[in-house]
């Protein structure tokens with residue numbers, strides 16, 4: 001009986017992942033053994049992205065073979081060259097570039113079926129059930145056992161811990177007053193939680209493979225960006241019910257995944273980077289959005305914006321680009337986007353008001369612009385970003401777009417942080433033999449002043465400051481890891497708090513104030 005069940009489950013998986021055509025049976029087993037745990041038994045994504053032709057359009061088959069053999073920099077994708085043969089790799093590539101027999105749809109019916117409201121708005125508590133400073137709480141995402149810990153940012157003591165959906169990704173996002181926190185999980189769940197009593201208020205599954213979410217500055221909307229299906233899903237922030245689903249496609253109907261969505265406070269809009277078509281989308285959430293009134297476009301002349309805007313509620317404005325954008329960064333005013341395709345030699349500087357590229361960004365290899373920070377250096381605004389493929393932090397003048405300093409580090413970094421009240425920026429060394437160290441950079445001299453190693457041999461990464469910038473918290477990314485608290489002036493350790501692989505941590509005040517030293 002047990003064997004029969006196993007046989008029928010295998011047969012079902014084979015039917016879903018295998019396209020029609022000639023594939024050796026072995027390839028399904030190779031896929032299930034080595035790929036399914038991250039990319040999903042049905043190739044629909046999990047920790048890793050979905051492996052379907054629509055998601056792989058920008059990668060040539062030879063490159064895909066190389067990724068399977070040697071891994072993909074800046075991701076959790078390891079190399080398999082020592083585990084499977086070159087023939088098996090070629091077969092796997094053929095498999096993932098072929099459409100499966102069925103791709104499940106995830107439309108409004110499925111979303112509505114998944115939607116749950118656990119606490120009605122009028123039943124929410126009037127006062128916090130704790131005495132901690134709401135705005136100095138840290139939300140710590142522990143990916144080791146898929147939990148979140150809420151940390152009191154004055155005492156550095158946990159206040160609550162609760163289970164989350166599998167594999168949250170992207171930053172936690174907050175309501176403008178800091179009371180509510182929202183999460184997105186890689187498999188499509190969006191949840192809302194109350195930081196007064198740490199209860200879950202509502203949840204909805206908006207997609208099969210989600211990138212991230214953003215919350216509007218008026219607190220009314222949550223937007224989710226999906227890889228699969230190719231959609232954006234706009235929700236009512238109160239109960240996560242769906243307001244609108246946007247299918248992502250260019251004017252000719254070519255569909256695209258969304259790389260990420262961001263809230264742009266001064267523009268009252270969401271900005272969306274697209275993966276497979278060279279466009280940025282801007283969706284206004286103002287009640288009466290009109291391009292001119294919005295201040296989106298200066299010197300508007302009638303007819304000038306044809307094809308760029310539509311004028312309904314939540315209008316989509318398409319900003320056409322010269323190249324794709326995999327990663328990008330906005331200035332604090334959200335007037336300019338600095339972006340790069342992962343394989344590009346030069347980045348693009350895009351003026352969001354006029355809706356076009358206005359310059360090239362001088363880049364050495366693969367910056368991680370998404371984790372860049374801005375600060376003032378010798379009277380000018382600069383952007384500092386680590387690189388995913390080399391041991392350096394580039395400091396770029398935001399007026400001239402030129403790199404004014406390259407700070408050599410002990411290896412490629414992933415996350416960088418600063419704070420308005422601190423003279424120091426922190427950057428991790430995420431990849432390579434020195435993945436256990438973090439550098440502290442003096443933002444006045446652009447020199448490394450200290451290299452810190454909270455747990456030798458471990459991956460020590462991702463820094464977040466507390467509300468007043470007096471402490472910096474570092475994660476030790478281990479199943480039995482810690483959040484380590486440092487005095488941000490003396491750079492000495494103050495405390496370590498045990499956590500289960502605490503990947504990211506988010507301070508309420510820094511996030512709701514869009515601190516220039518943290519991700520938004």
Ligand code: DHE
Nearest residue numbers: 048074075076169170171212213259260370503504519520
């Ligand atoms: Fe992330 C944020 C994209 C892999 C941990 N990551 C983000 C954001 C984007 C992004 C666009 C910003 C979203 C936001 O703020 O809402 N991440 C990508 C990738 O394209 C990439 C390279 C490949 C992928 O698998 O998607 C990738 N990311 C990873 C990881 O492998 C990490 C290290 C582990 C994990 O949990 O998946 C990882 N990403 C994070 C974290 C943040 C994040 C912790 C939030 C950073 C912050 O401080 O705001």
